Amino acid sequence: MYGCRVIQKAIEVVDLDQQKNMVAELDGHVMRCVRDQNGNHVIQKCIECVPEDVIQFIISTFYGQVVMLSTHPYGCRVIQRVLEHCHDPETQQIMMDEILQSVCLLAQDQYGNYVAQHVLEHGKPVERSTIIKKLTGQIVQMSQQKFASNVIEKCLAFGDPIERQILINEILGSDDENEPLQVMMKDQFANYVVQKVLETCDDSQRELILTRIKLHLNALKKYTYGKHIVARVEKLVAAGGIEEDRRWFMEAMQAHAVDVVKRMREITMVMRTPEEVLEAQGVTPSDIEGMLDELHEHVEAIDMANDLHSVGGLVPLLGYLRNSNASIRGKAAEVVSTVVQNNPRSQQLVMEASGFEPLLLNFTSDPDITVRTKALGAISCLIRNYKAGTTAFRLANPYSGLRDALSSNNTRFQRKALNLIQYLVQENSSDCSVIAELGFPRLMIHLASSDDLEVREAALGGLLELARDGTAGNNIISTEKDQLSQLLQNRIDDIRSMSPDDLRAAREERQLVDSLWSICYNEPSVLRKEGLVVLSGEESFEMPPDVAGRFFEPPLRAWAAKAPPSNEGSGLANRAKKETPLRIGSVSSLSENSRDGHTGS
Incomplete structure (x- = not known):
């Protein structure tokens, strides 16, 4: 590791004759070095610092293997250095021919996509155009692929206006076809391509795209990745949109909020309806699961999660944790997880509505392993960074349940238990x-x-x-x-x-x-x-040195450091020792102390 750094520095500073002698030592070992996590840096340094005619034997080793090297974690870096520093026309032609023949493959590869992006950003116009032509006709599919989506973004950023128009036309589809754009806006990778379109297109193109987006704005707000598009549109409209666009956007957002609250009220009415009445009306467990799926999407926004309590939906949702159908119990636990995640207000509301008890019961004794897993996930979200919840969990003594989770064969159940155990020991060393x-x-x-x-x-x-x-x-x-x-x-x-x-x-x-x-x-x-x-x-995982910590000490710590010694000075320590201990025993119910601890916090 350190030896390769010495070699790299030497190649930088020695004269040409010494460079030739050093480079000659690599003959017969080039491919081995390229594939090595340290050796590849030496090859890169040779390409950067040594005259092209001296390292021609290195470059010629790559002929016929450019695509293979481009898809290698170290080889892709070496190929990029060749494209940057080797200007011999024959070398450039050979390398580029191999790359352009395999554009689609490289674009979708976790390392090859970097080579394709490099050509788009730094290559000649004709090379850029060739890549765009090769990808045309499959822009939507490529945009939905993790690595290729980055290449499509580069096509939009570095293509000429005519090429950009071709790409945008493909994304928009025909006049009566919104499907490509609609699919892309909801996709975890393609939504970034749509954002890049909005960023790089001209005013007339942007107006056309916004017109299409308007048709789906309310629906997009319901999807995790669609929200990214809504945020980008909001930013564009706020920054440079005309008054009409701003008014349209605000009205659409207002209408969406009203629409969601109205829908949450309707769902609440269904959740309040007795199970036998719903059955008599032909409502199936599958229908209820679908309804909970919709509610799940609505409460992803913290405001809507808190509004669930306002419209009276929180208590009936918690009631579904006791439903006779395992799928409904599991789905309800998923919704509760989202409602309380990173949301102190909803954490408090769920605890006050006695939502912890059915979650604990489902976690420790439900016959369905999936329900137990989802209940544990909901408990983890409910108590995390919420003192009353953490205290209630400790008092409930759920450690036999955690032991069961660790002993199970369900990896998801194991992971959730392990993560919760780690949180608990970080929170309280006792x-x-x-x-x-x-x-x-x-x-x-x-x-x-x-x-x-x-x-x-x-x-x-x-x-x-x-x-x-x-x-x-x-x-x-x-x-x-x-x-x-x-x-x-x-x-x-x-x-x-x-x-x-x-x-x-x-x-x-x-x-x-x-x-x-x-x-x-x-x-x-x-x-x-x-x-x-x-x-x-x-990057190293190591924490940087604390050069400012002493200037930002918590007040109690700073006070304690300056306080004079006293026989009574151990009061804080004594109180710390009185932290709620772990209790070993039944997990069937919470003690009254847990409720007292909650109301007192």
């Missing part, structure tokens, strides 16, 4: 000892070897939090010494044998394994020694 005593670390060690990457990361994250706690950490390291050592060694071996793509995907896991090893054994892991914790091109 939980570390209790969780350690209950045998959770052994389950977490087992899950840290899961085939599911997210489960592994969540388990490692929880173990790391426990290990950082002095008492609990020492206990785990001593009692689970052999299992922990075997786990870390296995994870290190697996990481060292990963392909470059898998290695990048496991970025968080690499960091967690290294940190856990350092805490357990007081030394850097093999991963750090081999440069596998932070790969080339990645």
Whole structure:
């Protein structure tokens, strides 16, 4: 890792004769270096700093393999350097011919798309036009693909006016066909292409596009990605739109808000209707699920989530958590999750409406694993960063339920339990000892070897939090010494044998394994020694030094630092020790203390 930096610097500063001698050493090893996470930087530096005729043997090695290299995590960088620094007409022609013959493939590749974007941004007009022509006819499909959507954005940004018009026409469809634009505006990737169209088109094109968007504005507000288009339109209208456009937009937004509130009232009326009455009217469980799906979309906006209580819909929604149909119970838990997520007002309203009890019951004892999983997700959203909710959860003593989740075969259930455990120990260090005593670390060690990457990361994250706690950490390291050592060694071996793509995907896991090893054994892991914790091109996970913390200390901490010593000075510490302890026992009901704790907060 460090040796390659020395070589790069030497290539920059030595004279031409020395450059020739150094470059000659690469003969026969070019492709091996290109594919190496350190060696590729040396090849790039040669292309940047050494005369073209001296490195021709390097360039000619790429002939016939340009597409393969363009789809490689390191090779794609090397190809871009060749396009930037090699001006020999023959070299340019050979490289460009291979690229242009495989434009569609490269555009959709996670690394190849960077090469296609590079040609669009820095290439000759004829090369740019060739790429756009190759993609014309499949703009909508390409826009919906994660990597190709970036290439389409570059086509719009760097194409000439005629080419841009062709692309826009394809996106708009015919006069009686709104489908392409409609589909793109709701898509997680294509919506960014539509935003780029609005950003790059001329006034007449923008007017036409806005006219089309007006037809779907209310519907777009219901979709997660459609909201991005609405926000962009709002910005455009506010910045430079004429008064008529501004008035239209405000009226449309107002109408949408009124329409949603009206619809939420209608849904509330249905939720309040007794189940037997709905059955008599021919309403099926599937109909109710569809209604809850619609409500789910409406409450994604925090204002609408809070309005659910205002229109009387929150209590009947919580009632669905006790419905006899498992799918309805699960769907209701999903809606509750969205209502309370990052929403202190709705967290409080749900707790006051006794919504915690049915969620807890569903999590700990529902016969349907999907319902248990969704209920746990809702509980996690309900208590996160909300003291009354966290206190109620601890008093309910749901740890047997968490143990069941960790012992299950459902990876989603496992992940949610692990993430919640990690939150709890971060929130209150006294939980570390209790969780350690209950045998959770052994389950977490087992899950840290899961085939599911997210489960592994969540388990490692929880173990790391426990290990950082002095008492609990020492206990785990001593009692689970052999299992922990075997786990870390296995994870290190697996990481060292990963392909470059898998290695990048496991970025968080690499960091967690290294940190856990350092805490357990007081030394850097093999991963750090081999440069596998932070790969080339990645930012370090390490926290920057705290150079300003002392100037922004919390008032109590600053006061305590300056306060004179006193026999009574430990009052705060004594109060801290009286934090609600974890309780081991029945999870069937909440104690009265939990309600008192809530109303007092």
